[in-house]
Amino acid sequence: MSGSNDHAPSTARALRLGVAGPVGTGKSSLIATLCRNLADEMRLGVITNDIYTDEDARLLRSAGVLPEERIRAVETGACPHTAIRDDITMNLIAIEDLERDFAPLDVVLVESGGDNLTATFSPGLVDAQIFVLDVAGGGDVARKGGPGIARADLLVVNKTDLAPYVDVDVDQMVADATAARNGAPVLAMSRKDQGTVDRLCAWTRWLHEEHVRGRHTPTDPGPMAPHFHAPGEADRLFHDHGASGGAGGRSGAGQTDEGGRGQGRHVR
Ligand SMILES: Nc1nc2c(ncn2[C@@H]2O[C@H](COP(=O)(O)OP(=O)(O)OP(=O)(O)O)[C@@H](O)[C@H]2O)c(=O)[nH]1
Ligand SMILES: [Mg+2]
Numbered sequence: 309m310s311g312s313n314d315h316a317p318s319t320a321r322a323l324r325l326g327v328a329g330p331v332g333t334g335k336s337s338l339i340a341t342l343c344r345n346l347a348d349e350m351r352l353g354v355i356t357n358d359i360y361t362d363e364d365a366r367l368l369r370s371a372g373v374l375p376e377e378r379i380r381a382v383e384t385g386a387c388p389h390t391a392i393r394d395d396i397t398m399n400l401i402a403i404e405d406l407e408r409d410f411a412p413l414d415v416v417l418v419e420s421g422g423d424n425l426t427a428t429f430s431p432g433l434v435d436a437q438i439f440v441l442d443v444a445g446g447g448d449v450a451r452k453g454g455p456g457i458a459r460a461d462l463l464v465v466n467k468t469d470l471a472p473y474v475d476v477d478v479d480q481m482v483a484d485a486t487a488a489r490n491g492a493p494v495l496a497m498s499r500k501d502q503g504t505v506d507r508l509c510a511w512t513r514w515l516h517e518e519h520v521r522g523r524h525t526p527t528d529p530g531p532m533a534p535h536f537h538a539p540g541e542a543d544r545l546f547h548d549h550g551a552s553g554g555a556g557g558r559s560g561a562g563q564t565d566e567g568g569r570g571q572g573r574h575v576r
Contacts, residue, residue, distance in 0.1 A: 312396040322353070322413040323519040325512070326392065326429035328456055329440030330420030334466040334499075338440060338508070339417045341499050345509045350414040350516070353406045355399060357421045364394055364419055379498065380406055388421030389428075393531065396433040405435075415516055425454035431526040436461040436515055437527075441485075443467050447476040450485035459529035462493050464512060469498040509525045535551060540561035 327335045336356070340512060343352055352374055356364035362381035369376045382402050386393035390552055391398055418434055420427060429437045439456030441449050444467055457463060463485050471478045478496050485494045495511070497504040518524040 320520045320522070322351075322407055323415045323436070323516050323524075324434040324513070325415055325439060326418045326420065326434035326437035327421070328388075328392070328420040328427055328429060328437055328460070330424060333422070333440045333442040333445065334442050334464075335419050335422065336367055337499055338371045338430075338438070338464065338497075339419055340368055340371045341505055342417060342508065342512060343368075344371075345505060346415075347374060351410065351412065352378065353413050353416045354419070355402050355406065356381045356419045357384050357388055357399065358382075359384055359386065359388065359421055378406070378410060380572065381490055385422060388423040389426065389531075392418075392420050392427065392429045392433060396430050398553055399433055409566065410452065415512070425449075425452060425456065426531060428455045428460065428529040428531065435519060435524060435526045437529070440461045440464045440466050443471045443476040443478060443481065444474050444526060446474075447481045448484075450481050450488060452521060452568045453488055455529040455531060458488055458490075459492070459527070461527075462495060463489060463516070464508070465494060465496045467498055468496050469500045469505070 314551035327339055329335055339354055343354065354365075354368060356362070356368065356379070358364055358381060360383065362383060365379050365381035368374070368379045380402055382391065382398050384398065399418065403418065406416060407413055418429070420429065427570065428439070437456070437460045439462070441457070441463065443465065450463075450465070465478065465481055465485060468478050470476075473575060480492050482496050486492075493511070495504065495507055497508060499505060515524065
């Protein structure tokens, strides 16, 4: 076993946890926060995705939250969603190399390049995903929907410390997000508020435990946004767009399990 920590051997491969969301919402900062708070108890690795640079990996390395060699960059050269959803090969190779070089790892965090509201990870790449919004993007973003907002394993409403400066009602934003997610977990968070950081860490520990015990099933948020056309159609909120093509023919995937999403999931 490599690594300086004394851990019991795990029978499961590392939990692969994706972090997606629009540009600048705080994905790298959230990963840095997780590493800073969990590195003493979990063996961690990080893969970052940037289009043209390795800026995020360099930022994380300079933050000193993990040994540098455990943070690796994938330069996608294309739209972020291409590399995390349509052709995941570069990312899969990077994850497998990292897992092999530092075996055994407990969690590999994978940061998507910043994209728009439609980008989600393929369940072939990650076991679970966090979608990150921030209050500075506007209080109404949670109502705008999209697969990440609606169906990521955890939705983070980040930078709550900035809410007073951008006139955003955090409680309302969280209520809107919770409604858009059928009750699946939403975490209002600021890295400056340790109580919220503790909740993020607790959720991550819980998810890892579920993964190790074989109780976590990766689900596909799907590339399609939920939408409705008239009040009262909430029961037909999710439409079957499978016939219309979509990314890699996967459109419609993940829509059938909507009723069960969020059941028993808590930000503890
Ligand atoms: N006030 C405040 N600023 C934050 C918080 N989290 C992140 N930031 C700031 O938000 C900016 C963007 O953070 P990043 O972590 O680089 O965001 P990102 O989503 O990784 O950005 P891209 O990878 O470029 O899409 C930086 O200036 C951070 O310091 C927070 O909780 N509170
Ligand atoms: Mg980043």
